[in-house]
Amino acid sequence: MSSKHNILQSNRVLVGFSYALLIFCAVVVAYPILFLFFTSLKTTGEFFVNLFGFPKEPVWSNYSVAWSTGHLGDYFFNSVIVTVCSVILTTILSTLGGYALGRMNLPKSELIIMIFMTFNFIPGIAIYISLYKMMASVHLLTSYAALILPYTAWQIPFSMYIFKKYFETIPMDLIESARIDGCSEFTTFRKIVLPLITPAVATVVVFTFIGNWGELMWAQITTASSMNLKTLPVGLLNFKTEMGVEWGQYAAGLSLVTLPLLVIFGYFQKYFVAGLTQGAVKG
Amino acid sequence: MAINSHGSMKRSYMIKGFLFLLPASLVYLFFAVIPFFDNLILSFQDWNGFTARVFSGLENYTNAFSDANFLLAIKNSVYLGVFSSIVSVVVGVLLAWLLLYVGRRSGGIFRTILFSPSMIPAVITALIFSFVYEPEIGILNHLLQLLHLENLQAAWLTNKSTVLNSILFVSAWKQVGLTMVLCFAGMQAISTSLLESARLEGAGDWTIFRKIILPLIMSFVQLSAIFALMAGLKIYDTVLALTNGGPGKFSVVMPMWIMQNAFSFNQYGYGAAMSVIFVLIVLAGMLVTKRLIKGESYEL
Numbered sequence: 001m002s003s004k005h006n007i008l009q010s011n012r013v014l015v016g017f018s019y020a021l022l023i024f025c026a027v028v029v030a031y032p033i034l035f036l037f038f039t040s041l042k043t044t045g046e047f048f049v050n051l052f053g054f055p056k057e058p059v060w061s062n063y064s065v066a067w068s069t070g071h072l073g074d075y076f077f078n079s080v081i082v083t084v085c086s087v088i089l090t091t092i093l094s095t096l097g098g099y100a101l102g103r104m105n106l107p108k109s110e111l112i113i114m115i116f117m118t119f120n121f122i123p124g125i126a127i128y129i130s131l132y133k134m135m136a137s138v139h140l141l142t143s144y145a146a147l148i149l150p151y152t153a154w155q156i157p158f159s160m161y162i163f164k165k166y167f168e169t170i171p172m173d174l175i176e177s178a179r180i181d182g183c184s185e186f187t188t189f190r191k192i193v194l195p196l197i198t199p200a201v202a203t204v205v206v207f208t209f210i211g212n213w214g215e216l217m218w219a220q221i222t223t224a225s226s227m228n229l230k231t232l233p234v235g236l237l238n239f240k241t242e243m244g245v246e247w248g249q250y251a252a253g254l255s256l257v258t259l260p261l262l263v264i265f266g267y268f269q270k271y272f273v274a275g276l277t278q279g280a281v282k283g
Numbered sequence: 284m285a286i287n288s289h290g291s292m293k294r295s296y297m298i299k300g301f302l303f304l305l306p307a308s309l310v311y312l313f314f315a316v317i318p319f320f321d322n323l324i325l326s327f328q329d330w331n332g333f334t335a336r337v338f339s340g341l342e343n344y345t346n347a348f349s350d351a352n353f354l355l356a357i358k359n360s361v362y363l364g365v366f367s368s369i370v371s372v373v374v375g376v377l378l379a380w381l382l383l384y385v386g387r388r389s390g391g392i393f394r395t396i397l398f399s400p401s402m403i404p405a406v407i408t409a410l411i412f413s414f415v416y417e418p419e420i421g422i423l424n425h426l427l428q429l430l431h432l433e434n435l436q437a438a439w440l441t442n443k444s445t446v447l448n449s450i451l452f453v454s455a456w457k458q459v460g461l462t463m464v465l466c467f468a469g470m471q472a473i474s475t476s477l478l479e480s481a482r483l484e485g486a487g488d489w490t491i492f493r494k495i496i497l498p499l500i501m502s503f504v505q506l507s508a509i510f511a512l513m514a515g516l517k518i519y520d521t522v523l524a525l526t527n528g529g530p531g532k533f534s535v536v537m538p539m540w541i542m543q544n545a546f547s548f549n550q551y552g553y554g555a556a557m558s559v560i561f562v563l564i565v566l567a568g569m570l571v572t573k574r575l576i577k578g579e580s581y582e583l
Contacts (some may be wrong), residue, residue, distance in 0.1 A: 004470075018381035018385050105296050106298030119316065123558065125558045127536075131314065152310060152311045197568040217519055269402075
């Protein structure tokens with residue numbers, strides 16, 4: 001049987017046009033990122049004479065300078081703590097919730113997840129003003145919890161939705177037979193169901209990681225008063241002024257944050273996409 | 284008897300089900316639902332953040348609609364939402380379609396590259412683009428010089444006629460890959476025999492696209508249009524890092540103006556009222572998009 005591609009690719013002109021346009025778009029997308037990387041290896045002097053190309057003599061020291069003078073280490077550390085904790089918490093809470101909605105005969109489970117998803121579309125700023133004052137009144141603003149707990153909460157609707165969808169693909173018979181064998185609901189969940197949903201866990205982890213790692217607005221609000229909690233996005237905004245006009249070092253700082261993300265998530269990309277398409281199936 | 288015990292078993296699962304759902308619901312309640320409704324109440328109050336909250340009726344709302352900066356912010360956010368969703372849907376669907384015409388291997392490479400901006404935090408993509416748009420050393424003006432198009436050079440982010448579209452480009456640049464990947468996934472689900480029989484009956488490529496592919500991926504188009512519209516309407520990070528709302532207040536967007544009023548000017552009630560208007564605009568945008576792009580589900 002021939003594939004879709006083979007059927008369509010009989011049109012040579014269109015094939016040629018497709019390659020041309022896709023290559024053009026790929027260059028437009030990739031070049032700014034490559035440019036950042038090239039610039040990160042240049043001295044300020046070379047930057048001005050050789051703007052576009054690869055550096056003649058790569059200056060790797062830009063990276064160590066940016067790391068130390070830009071406080072990137074501190075920001076990085078904060079971002080790792082906040083992101084890792086909130087991703088783990090969201091995953092745990094939403095697997096439990098998703099299982100309940102998908103496989104535990106809860107009445108109105110469709111309506112419940114719809115309410116969560118509708119809330120999910122509300123712009124953050126309509127929550128932040130009150131939440132900021134609430135958290136200030138219970139003195140939560142000066143600890144990591146100020147970021148971890150809200151981040152955990154805001155990722156729940158989408159994650160729970162993905163888990164619910166995924167649990168629904170697991171045959172009820174499998175779960176029933178475990179229940180009849182006398183497994184407690186939690187044992188059934190842990191021993192039978194959980195091992196089957198690794199792909200969904202991967203999707204949720206990648207998804208929530210990207211969202212929380214890059215979150216700026218709430219981080220700005222909460223860290224305005226407590227400097228030592230600043231995460232990478234907040235720190236990078238100040239970074240430009242701290243680095244002055246040392247373009248190479250500035251670019252090195254931005255690359256340090258960008259390149260690992262691209263490498264890791266280039267690898268996990270299919271999970272990210274799988275999670276998004278999951279949402280599309282329902283429309 | 285049997286039915287009875289089955290029923291009670293069902294009920295016991297239901298109770299356990301609620302227990303499983305409880306932790307997630309409580310966390311969401313405390314950090315999203317309660318603050319949202321408190322914000323709604325706050326929008327009818329006057330509050331500087333320190334003294335007691337005083338009800339002031341609709342005053343915040345009437346103030347909002349006579350606040351020139353807020354109206355400008357609405358205009359800018361809606362502009363960025365509408366156009367970045369149009370651009371990213373048109374370009375994204377086109378690219379997804381063309382992906383069917385390239386080899387599997389190169390298709391995978393194109394997808395990875397075009398999708399990569401979605402992985403990078405918006406602050407960083409915006410800071411990268413501040414290199415692109417910089418008038419003196421930026422690559423865009425240098426590129427135009429190389430192409431002998433000096434008359435097109437501009438101070439992209441400080442000139443009123445170019446600033447919004449420069450922001451729009453960054454937003455679309457980030458969003459196109461997502462739309463493309465989503466719509467491509469939709470196309471993968473279309474059965475090969477359908478395309479084969481259309482081909483055998485002599486249908487051209489454009490006809491196949493318009494009559495078969497496009498209708499079958501409408502639910503994916505709808506979803507990506509909504510994603511792009513939401514991203515554009517709520518855009519904040521990108522604008523903050525590129526222009527900080529400048530020149531003057533010319534490129535100010537809704538979340539930015541609300542943030543400033545609440546957290547810099549200590550007008551919490553006023554900020555809350557504007558954020559409620561913002562919520563209504565976002566919901567309206569979502570409903571209109573759902574109406575405009577009907578995502579019917581077909582048997583594939």
